[in-house]
Amino acid sequence: MHPTLDTLIIGAGTAGLAALREVRKRTDNFLIVNEGPWGTTCARVGCMPSKMLVEAANALHARTRWEAFGLRDGQDARADLPAVLTRLRTLRDEFVAGTIRASDAGERSVSGRARLLDAQRVEVNGRTYKTRSVIVATGSRPVLPPDWLAFGERILTSDNLFEQPTLGPRMAVIGLGAIGTELAQALARLGVEVVAFVTRERVAGLTDESVNAALLEQLKGEFAISVGERAQLRELASGIEVSNGSTTVVVDQVLAAMGRTPNVEYLGLDTLGPVLDKHGLPPVDPCTLQVGDTAVFLAGDADRDRALLHEAADEGHMAGINAMLAAQGKTLRHFRRRVPLAITFSDPQAASVGMPWAEVRKQKPLVGEVDYGAQGRARVALRNAGLLRIYAAPGTGRLLGAQLCAPSGEHLAQLLALAIDRDLTVQDLLRMPFYHPTLEEGLRTALRQIARQLESSSDSDLSDCENLGASALD
Numbered sequence: 001m002h003p004t005l006d007t008l009i010i011g012a013g014t015a016g017l018a019a020l021r022e023v024r025k026r027t028d029n030f031l032i033v034n035e036g037p038w039g040t041t042c043a044r045v046g047c048m049p050s051k052m053l054v055e056a057a058n059a060l061h062a063r064t065r066w067e068a069f070g071l072r073d074g075q076d077a078r079a080d081l082p083a084v085l086t087r088l089r090t091l092r093d094e095f096v097a098g099t100i101r102a103s104d105a106g107e108r109s110v111s112g113r114a115r116l117l118d119a120q121r122v123e124v125n126g127r128t129y130k131t132r133s134v135i136v137a138t139g140s141r142p143v144l145p146p147d148w149l150a151f152g153e154r155i156l157t158s159d160n161l162f163e164q165p166t167l168g169p170r171m172a173v174i175g176l177g178a179i180g181t182e183l184a185q186a187l188a189r190l191g192v193e194v195v196a197f198v199t200r201e202r203v204a205g206l207t208d209e210s211v212n213a214a215l216l217e218q219l220k221g222e223f224a225i226s227v228g229e230r231a232q233l234r235e236l237a238s239g240i241e242v243s244n245g246s247t248t249v250v251v252d253q254v255l256a257a258m259g260r261t262p263n264v265e266y267l268g269l270d271t272l273g274p275v276l277d278k279h280g281l282p283p284v285d286p287c288t289l290q291v292g293d294t295a296v297f298l299a300g301d302a303d304r305d306r307a308l309l310h311e312a313a314d315e316g317h318m319a320g321i322n323a324m325l326a327a328q329g330k331t332l333r334h335f336r337r338r339v340p341l342a343i344t345f346s347d348p349q350a351a352s353v354g355m356p357w358a359e360v361r362k363q364k365p366l367v368g369e370v371d372y373g374a375q376g377r378a379r380v381a382l383r384n385a386g387l388l389r390i391y392a393a394p395g396t397g398r399l400l401g402a403q404l405c406a407p408s409g410e411h412l413a414q415l416l417a418l419a420i421d422r423d424l425t426v427q428d429l430l431r432m433p434f435y436h437p438t439l440e441e442g443l444r445t446a447l448r449q450i451a452r453q454l455e456s457s458s459d460s461d462l463s464d465c466e467n468l469g470a471s472a473l474d
């Protein structure tokens, strides 16, 4: 058996690599173990390749506005899907190479599946390592009904979609969460005949019904969306039949975007002591990432909570620091988590910021909204679609959260996250300059609606300067 390690990191994704960075500052006595390809989910098959497909699709889709601008002959532009996918893989390979360089720990990195024998012993490739602490950062994988595997390469997930030489011509997309929404719209814009199957009319993780309805309306204008029972597949000579009780179609490929499940089975989490929940997960303190009172830390998608890139990086950082403190017998650090922020790169982009709507609504919040269908700058750019709703605390006007689907919504969402993090009120934000003509002026419209519901603040500043009521100016 090897000398006892200070820590052993399981998984070299974004969370594992962030942990590695912290661990390396403090010790050389560690091991990082990764099963399967190195290079992270984000760079290989996640955030980056999906955004490359979205960007190609949006670049082509811009031609649909040309006639209205007075620009001619755009209709003939079309996607060369093999070329789009080749460009995607070339850039993807650059990003992957970068993350592989970041994970190079020489002989301290090992390829293989790790399994906990208990909180201080980990087995890798038949060898047992003793360690003072463990970081579990094993990520997640797409949910796929086992019987769908019989359809072979025609069943796609985000794991193999980007490897295809081409796509379509007919594709069913099952599920319209973040992944399904981004990819279904991108594929439809690139010329694939898309039919999406959902069990309820919720898209892109939006929970505010009005905002959800606004995005749904836009998406329905671009591809078919069928609401029904769980989709069933059947082999036909002409393709795969997909049926959900209300719609039946025959397609060439099916993209399963039905959620992701943590890679935790076979990991030995049951050997740690705490009772596992129905997902096979132990209790984890979200501010230390400690599992029960062990020296094991769970980070990234593996804990199901906040399965997003920036949160995986944060959690790796936290786990790396705390695993080393635990190895030294020192008190763990408690971290303040960031304001919740999730963005889906649809068009218009969707986002949720701050407190989730289910919680906010219990406080009977003040709500202000702006219809981006009528917003001045959005109309100028022919990108006028969407709805943004801001929630503020009654009485104080403190910002609680927001949901939106809006052009360049990613930037509006970032701004709102900053304001919520700084504990700003509606009046604080209305004291900021809003340049004209910008999409941010839409935010001001929504904020002013809330301000009107609050008692007048002060006549010595400009926060209660009102809307002019002219769409070119608000």
Ligand SMILES: Cc1cc2nc3c(=O)[nH]c(=O)nc-3n(C[C@H](O)[C@H](O)[C@H](O)COP(=O)(O)OP(=O)(O)OC[C@H]3O[C@@H](n4cnc5c(N)ncnc54)[C@H](O)[C@@H]3O)c2cc1C
Binding pocket: 010, 011, 012, 013, 014, 015, 016, 033, 034, 035, 036, 037, 038, 040, 041, 042, 045, 046, 047, 048, 050, 112, 113, 114, 115, 137, 138, 139, 140, 158, 179, 263, 267, 299, 300, 301, 302, 307, 308, 309, 310, 312
């Ligand atoms: C299509 C798609 C698009 C996305 N887009 C975005 C986006 O735009 N923005 C955003 O914020 N997030 C996005 N995400 C989510 C984001 O990619 C993840 O939250 C993030 O990559 C999770 O990182 P991680 O380190 O937890 O897991 P991973 O990067 O998956 O790393 C886990 C590693 O552990 C390995 N492993 C598993 N089990 C074992 C074991 N027993 N032993 C050893 N190694 C093991 C795995 O093989 C893997 O290499 C997207 C995800 C997908 C799939």
Ligand SMILES: NC(=O)c1ccc[n+]([C@@H]2O[C@H](COP(=O)([O-])OP(=O)(O)OC[C@H]3O[C@@H](n4cnc5c(N)ncnc54)[C@H](O)[C@@H]3O)[C@@H](O)[C@H]2O)c1
Binding pocket: 174, 175, 176, 177, 178, 179, 180, 182, 197, 198, 199, 200, 202, 205, 229, 230, 231, 257, 258, 259, 260, 306, 307, 308, 342, 343, 344, 345
């Ligand atoms: N832009 C981003 O930040 C981004 C992009 C992609 C993924 N992600 C991350 O990856 C996670 C996983 O994404 P996802 O979209 O796969 O999962 P998800 O859980 O967000 O959405 C899956 C959807 O599929 C539906 N569904 C499940 N089974 C179904 C069935 N049989 N028939 C029809 N619909 C079905 C669910 O009701 C749900 O709406 C996200 O929650 C997010 O954390 C983030």
